[in-house]
Amino acid sequence: MSEIKKCDSLQEVRNEIDIIDQELVDLISKRSRLIRQAAAFKNSVDEVKAEDRIDDIMQKVRKRAIKLNINPNMISELFKIMIDEMVETEISEFRNGGNF
Template sequence: MKKQKCESLEQARGHIDEIDQALIEMIAVRQFYVDQATRFKRTAEDVQSPERVQQVINKVREKANELHTDPDLVEKIYREMIQHFIQRELKEIRP
């Protein structure tokens, strides 16, 4: 996504609204693939996989640093999202 200087508050808010829409769409796609992955998991340990969680956190923190954004914020958002998806997956494994 290309960044551009805004000439008004309305223009900045318009870009923020577009980004919010794209973020929600991407979260929906991520959820779809998490649901797909759940089909291949058999146990709660498979779902919770602390090693995989840490891999994801390390990767997103690194990307945040590359893009000059706050890695702590990115980690916090990802930990919350991952925890939500873990709870969703556990409901599928333990009906």
């Protein structure tokens, strides 16, 4: 984890937050593109849903949140929304033959 810049004003803090927000969106976009690729390697909608994989991800992100002193419930909720949406995208890709 990188160091947080020591800011000298509220505007500087906001500018740093804006940069992080852009990076978060970029990372979510990368994750989404990989999820779309994954559909080509799956054999059924049940395999796309991969409940055991989702459980594993949720455990990992909760542990990471606790380690970083972030509310694990908030992180779980964010990931649940993201994963639910990405699973739906992956199901669509699977049904369309993985043409990402």
